[in-house]
Amino acid sequence: MINRDNEKLDVGLTMGRLNWLLMALLSVLLVGCSKAPTEPKLLADTANQVMSPLYAELNSQTQQLLQQSQAFCQAPSEQTQQQLQQQWRDTMNAWARVQPIGFGPVETGNLRWKIQFWPDRKDLTSKKTEALIRSDETLTAERVAAASVSVQGLAALEYLLFDERVKAVSFYQQNSRRCELLQAIAERVHQVTQQVEDEWPDFAAKFAQPSVDNPLYPDNKAALAELLNTLVVGVEVVKRNKLGLPIANGANAQHAKPYRLEAWRSQYSLALMRASTETLEQLYRGNGGFGLSAYLQEQDAVDDALLGAIDEAFAAVNTQFAAIEAPLFTQIKQPEYYAQLTNLRQRLDLLQRQLAKLPEKLDISLGFNSNDGD
């Protein structure tokens, strides 16, 4: 009995000590966690789990676009054209997901315009594309690369595939130059996205590993600044360029400008807006990795109220996207529909305002010489 009691007592004491030790150990671990910088994980996960798949998908889509262009041109028919049109939509969607990323190989190479010529207020795309078809020049990817950007990229392909005046399959059957140009442009776009994918690993390594001798990101803050800037500017591009300008910034349905919509010919504008916004949310949440939102939760300088407001703002934007039916192009001037778009713009504006509070909270400033002009 006594022995047993002693045993119990000993065990109790041991358990108590063990608990205390565990508590101490745990607290050390917790303190360790909060002190160890989590930026490297954030940057690596953002590069590998959010950005890498987007570049890979874009390059894969342009490759399929080239193949589908060749398939269509070998046997032009309604069916092969519809397949090619769908492939164009898929490619454009993949591009809209890369488009808002304001840093990385697209930006450093200044390649944006080569992938998509937009906005195009004077409709140079149709004029210059037709001029090139009428010329007697050999139509190759090299010729396209040397031409005006208005005949390069996905916007010129959209013109060839969707414009009511020229898309008829019979046109392709009658004039082989239309198909020559179509394939040449598709090949050139694929070359450009291949360049992006080739240059991405080097860039990603620099982004994910800031250090004092890293010429792109000498410290974590410099890399974080890119991410925050992309979020704020990215929402601005959707709010202002993709939506605000076509709806005359919400002034009046009668002032709406459907031809200002991105991808008005294919009537694919809404999907592209949504795709870009989804990338921005992925960049914020980390796409399953350790993302910015998780990182911000650890920062004392960022209060929970702001994070809650950002969550709500993203949710409000997504809800409104879901409430709007495509296509914008044909419905943009209808008052009820227009009101929904105005509402979406307001929600994007609110999201942008919340995100724009982050740089200051984190004591992060954006560019210096690159914003100069002397």
Added chain:
Amino acid sequence: MQRRQFLQLAMAGSALALSALSGCSSRSSKESPLLLSGADKGDEHTVSGWQLGQGERFRLTVEQRVHAPLMRPGSHEAVYVARRPGTAIYVVDVKAGQIKQQVLAEKQRHFYGHAVFSNDGRWLYVPENAYAEEGRGKLAVYDAAANYQRVQEFDLGGIGPHQLALMPDGLTLVVAMGGIQTHPDLDREKLNLATMQSALVFVDRLSGKITQRFDASHQHLSLRHLDVAPNGTVVVGAQFQTAANPDQLYTGPLVFSQRGAEPLKAFEAQERDWLAQHHYIASVVINRAGTLALTTTPRGGRVNLWQLEQGILLRSFPVRDVAGAGYLADQNQFVVSNGLGQLFAVSDELQLLAQAPATRWDNHLSIG
């Protein structure tokens, strides 16, 4: 030839990096180079002197943001010229680390951020905007030996004079005329994109006579920054005005050389390399041998190294927000600075020389 040169450069770079890292303890009899630059810290504009291997020598708060500094030959004096549309030149004693004097522009004039001394250090030539006279570009002459008294001015026959340099004859100045009209009341808005014409202009510094003029190869190219090789070859960097025609994407050259009476000759690079410059060259520097030129672009975040004679791109390094550039003659070494406080030696590779804490190096770097 090139390879050997690179190896030499690389070795010089290593030596420099080692001496920089070894720091204050091993001070040689000859002082390490002093780098001069404007540098912003928080909301403050400063003029700064940074000694390689030792760190900051001085940092003085100034009212106006400066653009390019330069040493006055044969003195311990540096001048820092205010950035457009600034109106001040700060004269700094780099030994004492003090501002000796502040020279202010004439009424209805402002500076463009650049200046050059005569070889004897007496005369300072400063491009000005005569904005009340439709933006005519003037060259003001200051007498450094008489407390920087303004003694004369020349008309440059164009708009927007920017960087200038003294030719090897010591008498001719070469001026990059940017061609763009601005007015200080309208911030930095470009007023004449439809009619702009940029050129390299050669001026006799004694008479003010324009001896030669070479127009830019494209109407919307604005020539801004330049350097001169010992044999008189000028290398000039341009900025393309995309706003003049946003529907066109210029993918042509942004760096040119000019020799004797020949027109501008474009440097050669692939379209993707030009595009990566983002239509903007910030600094141009030539090595002492006159064999290599280095250019920077902060918008593109790139340092390019060129073989000067043929105008061929040799190497391109990504460096974020990079603008300032200089050449350390004693080390046979280029050096560049950026808005993140970094200083890199550039040769076969990039080597970090220093990082100045909480410092944003401004556009131009000069070696004291």
